[in-house]
Amino acid sequence: MVSAEEPFLRIEGVSKSFGTFQAVKDVTLTVGKGEIFSLLGGSGCGKTTLLRMLAGFEEPTAGRIFLDGRDLAGVPPWDRPIHMMFQSYAIFPHMTVEANVAYGLKHEHGMDKAARAERVAAMLDLVQLTDFAKRKSHQISGGQRQRVALARALARQPKLLLLDEPLAALDKKLREHTQFELMSIQQRTGVTFIVVTHDQEEAMTLSDRIAVMDRGEVKQVGSPTDIYEYPVSRFVAGFIGSVNAFEATVLGHDGPHLRLEVPALGGAVLARDPLGVVVGQKIGLAVRPEKIRISKDRPEGVNVVAGQVKDLAYFGKDSLYRIAMPGGALVQAHAVNSSRGDEGVGVADWDDAVWLSFDPSAAIVLVD
Amino acid sequence: MNRRPVFLITVLCFGFAFFYIPILSMIVYSFNASRLATVWGGFSTRWYVSLLSNDQVINALVLSLKIAFVSASVATILGTMAGITLARFTKFRGRMVFSGLVTAPLVMPEVITGISSLIFFIILADWIGWPGQRGFTTITLAHITFSMVFVTIIVQSRMLQMDRTIEEAAMDLGSRPWQVMKDITLPVISPAIVSGWLLAFTISLDDVVITSFTTGPGSTTLPLLIWSKVKLGVTPDINALATLMVVTVGIGVVAAGIILNRAERRRLIEERMAHERDG
Known part of the structure; x- marks a missing residue:
């Protein structure tokens, strides 16, 4: 146009x-x-x-x-x-x-x-x-x-x-x-x-x-x-939508990804490489709540962290969880309530120990 | 709520009595047959008849109305301009002085305004030979100077309440500033302009002090006539004249009140109906 x-x-x-x-x-x-x-x-x-x-x-x-x-x-x-x-x-x-x-x-x-x-x-x-x-x-x-x-x-x-x-x-x-x-x-x-x-x-x-x-x-x-x-x-x-934001340090390049040290998540995670960042640089890491998966069993793959359900808000079609990390940080995660099992509607309940995981492509590296 | 506020009602009654008993007694005595204003001599309307056949009174009334009409109209034009200026232009050189000068007559004792107007007219006549004779022109000019401020204040406060975005909207739609003034601003503030005119008219109509300083031979307004007649003792025809004025003003005020009240009620109902359509 x-x-x-x-x-x-x-x-x-x-x-x-x-x-x-x-x-x-x-x-x-x-x-x-x-x-x-x-x-x-x-x-x-x-x-x-x-x-x-x-x-x-x-x-x-x-x-x-x-x-x-x-x-x-x-x-x-x-x-x-x-x-x-x-x-x-x-x-x-x-x-x-x-x-x-x-x-x-x-x-x-x-x-x-x-x-x-x-x-x-x-x-x-x-x-x-x-x-x-x-x-x-x-x-x-x-x-x-x-x-x-x-x-x-x-x-x-x-x-x-x-x-x-x-x-x-x-x-x-x-x-x-x-x-x-x-x-x-x-x-x-x-x-x-x-x-x-x-x-x-x-x-x-x-x-x-x-x-x-x-x-x-x-x-x-x-x-x-x-x-x-x-x-x-x-x-x-x-400003747009809700987001989990963490401070991170660049550890190194790993193929198409960037390896980051994220103290709040208690270890290293992989993120999409935005190009132009150098090893040792302090950056921001953002992950949208709906891009974080919650499961009771440990999933396969990268970017898996353990936590405990601190809080949950049930909206009907979906629920918002606040998960406490071992380091004390709270991570928000959205989950669609797709099942209606006997064990309750959501994936997890208060105080449950859960696993969080997200794809490296869902992790946004913010230099500014 | 059964406990009656006896004290409050008593105070209220005393207040009203203080205001209205003199007027009521004046109305009653205007129908007095006796020549003595304070001695009841039976019911009669003879003073009304003699009033209407009294050329002096009729002439004074006509002169008063003419002065009030012209001075209120000019004061409304000038006062509206001053009000708009003060409301719109918040920063210009000499705004404080301008604002002070416009509102000064409000706090100036009338005697001062009257004397200074008189001296001004005398000096002016000396220098440029105008106004030669004091009368209609000088009274009207003096009335304009002190009634303009009332229009200014009414218009200014209305302008400050007005939603300025409607003027911007008109400008945005292609109107130049003078067209915005004509199409939007003036129509919207017109009720304020009308009430400013009415106030200026009323003030001019009953002014004694300033008029007595600026009048000349042969130009007697109604308040001046009443004043001079009263000096010789209150006569029943003055009571009749005053009664006519009270009744006229009363009818006017009550009618205006009823009309405004009805319009406001209809407006509220329509607004509520319009709002319910959304829900």
Whole structure:
């Protein structure tokens, strides 16, 4: 989708300072046409500031932004082919749903009255609000307000749609439904979406690609799978999903693998070699809980450690175990409750002595 | 909850009595047939009839309404601009001075404002020959200067409560700042502007002190007329005039209250219904 010579949206070395506080630090990103791209991070990570710079409400202190080859420096918000869906939805309270959606179209001077009415009707149809056209904002529900905001932002057919925490104001049940609706509307309209969110699950399900941000910097950009399975830093590994993180020292290379000394696990383990690490280097080791197997009997193979069940949480379809290592560290492991035997549902019970094992490919070496 | 707060109810009754018995007695005595304001001489509406045929009173009323209308309108325009400026522009050179100057009339004794306005008009007439005669123009100008601050404060506080993202949303959808002001900001704060106008109108309508300093021959407003008549003794036609004013204001306040209350109730019901649709 991204053309080789010029990406659709190019953010080049963009920084933003407010006084002495640097909200965004030297961010460089490219987004392809028709992509759903998420900026993911905790509060104060600079994602909203970056979004506001795209919308034109803030000017970058340094760096440039290009959309479709056009430099956006100095272009005011009202002249940008970029529309935004605000976190609060920002519905105009004194106008009907219909008038809200039609508002941006009054600046489309080439459009006659009939064409405008037709576009508004099409937009209301897209978000299934045709029956609510004449209502005002206080007469519609939160979910409907979100759809009005979406229809209003899409009405002028922007090149880029910015969504600031699009689902944060909705309750959990509605959120899941709306997530899929957003994706289907994006596919039907083909508009490039940039979503700001603090919710990693939301980012994972919605996005084609995610940029994980922390303290104004982009830590990693990649597909949801990349970010989850191949995090490049301790921060990203810890931010997305849950993870068991250990400190480790490189002992040596062992074929395609790396041999590591991990004191918390009481010995040496094998991990995927990320290349470029040297013997004696201190690194981080991360293993996802669902990639650790639990068994009563000692399994064959490498990366096998003994422990004792300290705690377990039963969720129905699966259980989360906390296993105490001989060294005192706690390791989390997820197990699907596939059997329903006489000896209880899970693989192990409180205080059981168990064996943990994981493949070398599941062990992620984190240099940063 | 059977224990009645006797003390509280007593205090409340005394409070209300203190406020309303004078007004009630005035209304009762406006129907007094006697020429003496404090001696009951039987029921009559003759003072109302004589009031309506009194050109002096009618002229004063018309002048008061004209001044109140013009000064409230100008004060609303200026006050709205000042309120928006103070709410929106949190940093500009001289903001403290500007804010202080705008709100000064609020704490300035009326006598001071009145005297300084009078001196100002006299000096101005000396220098540029305008305003030649004190009257409608000078009263209106003086009223604008001291009623503007009320509009400013009402508009400023409404602006501070307003959700700024709706203005950003309008800008984002292609509107320039002046279009945002016209399409979004002003309509949203319009209730505050209307109540600012009403307040400025009321304040202008019943002002005595500043008006008496800035008025000239032949320009007697209603409060000035009442004031000068009372100096010669309270006559029943003044009671009748005051009763008419109380009744008019009372009807206005009650009607506005009922309308606002109904609108608010309907709004709450609609909001609840809208919310239930999600659940």
